[in-house]
Amino acid sequence: MQVMTELLVKKFEEIQGRTLSVIDQLTDDELNWRPNDSSNSISNLVIHIQGNVNERILRGIHHAEIVRNREEEFEAMKKTKNELLAITKDTYKTVIETIQSMQEETWRSTQLVRGKERTNLYILLQCAAHFSEHLGQMMYIAKMLKNFDYVSTSIPSKKAK
Known part of the structure; x- marks a missing residue:
């Protein structure tokens, strides 16, 4: 399980860093912009991940x-x-600290998700996806909002850390 722990921590750290990089380059108005009423803003997506x-x-x-x-x-x-x-940092801190503290039996324990039993390992893999x-x-x-001013998130932002 040590390898799984390390891989998942690394993956969630990557997702967090890239999310922070996106947020960091936008204004408050841009973060709350929705292309239409049936679409989400970045704020919605951050809050949805926190809810998950x-x-x-x-x-x-x-x-x-x-x-x-x-x-x-x-x-x-x-x-x-x-x-x-702050929400993004706190959310991913919860995920990463949970993964780091899990014992083998916790990985195999199950929870009910939409009427189906799923192991915590499955849940964490699904969360990463x-x-x-x-x-x-x-x-x-x-x-879309920044056009050519958008900075790729595969290059870590020094400000977001």
């Missing part, structure tokens, strides 16, 4: 009493860049 972590990790792995209102995550909202940077998909959406929004 609250449900799957805090409630699912740590058994915390969390009530999630998923629909609220997709409503129009106003968040500042600083709020989104899910968060990467939303990172792609964030990058696309940022590139």
Whole structure:
């Protein structure tokens, strides 16, 4: 499990760094911009990832009493860049610290997700894929807004760290 722990930590650190890089290069208005009423802003996506972590990790792995209102995550909202940077750092800190502290039996323990039993290992792999998909959406929004001024997230931002 040590190899899995190291791989997952590295993957979530990468997703976090790239997310922070996207957020860092946008204004508050750009972070809250939605192309239309049925689409998400970067703020929505950050809050949605936080909601997913609250449900799957805090409630699912740590058994915390969390009530999630998923629909609220997709409503129009106003968040500042600083709020989104802090939420992102806190969200990924929770994920990474959880992974680093997990014992072998926790990896194999299950939780119910949409009516199906899933191991915590499966959940964490799914989270990595899910968060990467939303990172792609964030990058696309940022590139649309910044055009040629967009800075690739594969080059770590010194400001975002």
